Amino acid sequence: MNLHDITKKYILNDTELVIIETIINELSKGNQKISIRDIASQTYVSTTVIVKLAKKLGFVGYSQMLYVLNESIHQKVSIENLSDLSEFVNNDDIETVQKLIDDIYQHKHEKIYLVGVGFSDIITHYFLKRLASFDIFAYDGAPIDCINARSNPSIIILFSKSGETAEFIAQTNHDVTILEMKPAILTDMVVTNMIPNMERLHQQQIKIVTNATVSKINENAVSYKNADGDEIAIPASTVVSAFGYKAYNPLENVAKENCNEVYVIGSAVKAGNTLTAIQDGYQAGLKL
Structure with a gap:
């Protein structure tokens, strides 16, 4: 992990950087229950300093910071071997994109709203500039603007990767x-x-x-x-449900009984995301 990239947003001082680095080093060694007193002893600070650092980074306290850091350093998602986007787009996706293009051109002289929350906002700004290069002018603003009855946009395009539903609802008061x-x-x-x-x-x-x-x-x-x-x-007047997944792999033992070489990838190993599954599939393909 690049500690500077992780923490530069918060302008941490040298002592705080040492604390984070020490915690990550201990977690990397498998010491998942390192106490706040042990970290304080190793970094020559008080436990109060560590608690203040945790809250500065948006955590409730040391325990939550430790838990999340431990989970994060074990997420081994690599996208180095991902190549052309077209390799991951199927025919259905192409048809959807084509329909979107047709709709945009049909309403190019009307109101077009682009909405991206969080990191998706970067993609929204890029898409806005690309539309402008074709003399199509759109508006990218707060999500609340799109549900304003007076706006009455012809097209609303939502960009989302992580699906910050809670944040969007909060912005509607x-x-x-x-x-x-x-x-x-x-x-x-x-x-x-x-x-x-x-x-x-x-x-x-x-x-x-x-x-x-x-x-x-x-x-x-x-x-x-x-x-x-x-x-x-x-x-509650509105409830948004989000359910997790568990790995389901009933065929592994059957496959191993009938095949000499078996590789289990994706969510059959552990519920994850598309990038992880693609990476696993790529690595398995290299071994065949």
């Missing part, structure tokens, strides 16, 4: 609460993406409840059980 079963959210993100996402959630004043298991959803509320087993109800 809703009171948003995220319920997460794990001890922390965004643990499947690398630190360079996770930290600014956490910062934006805090800026939008989105409440985050971890170690929460949803037990009931009705018309007016969502009930969940906390870590102590207490059931708590939250009034």
Whole structure:
């Protein structure tokens, strides 16, 4: 990990950089339960300094920072071997893109809105400039502008990779609460993406409840059980459900009984993303 790239957004001082580096080094050695006192001893600072650093980076405290850093350094997603985008676009995607192009040209003299939240905003700005090069002028602004009845756009194009639904809803002046079963959210993100996402959630004043298991959803509320087993109800007018995945691999043993060489890739090994599956498939292909 490049510590400067991870933390430059927060302008950390030398002491804070040493603390982060020490934690990452310990986690890389497999010491996943390194205590805050041990880190303080190794870096010659007080535990208070470490807690302040954790909060500066958008965490609740040291434990959450340790948990997320540990999850992040074990995400070994490499895109070095990804080549031309066309290799990953199927015929259905091409038809969809062509339809989008036709729609844009059909409404080129009308209102076209581009919306990208978070890192997708970079793609939105690029797309805006590309449209301008064809004398097609679009507007890229806050998501709230697109749901303003007075705007009445002909086309709205949404750009999203991570799907920051909570942030979008918060920008429509809703009171948003995220319920997460794990001890922390965004643990499947690398630190360079996770930290600014956490910062934006805090800026939008989105409440985050971890170690929460949803037990009931009705018309007016969502009930969940906390870590102590207490059931708590939250009034709700809108509920967005996001479910995780588990690896499902019933054919591996059958395949190994009938084939001399078997490679298991993608979500059959561990639920992940498309890039991970493509990388695994590429590496398996090299071995054949």
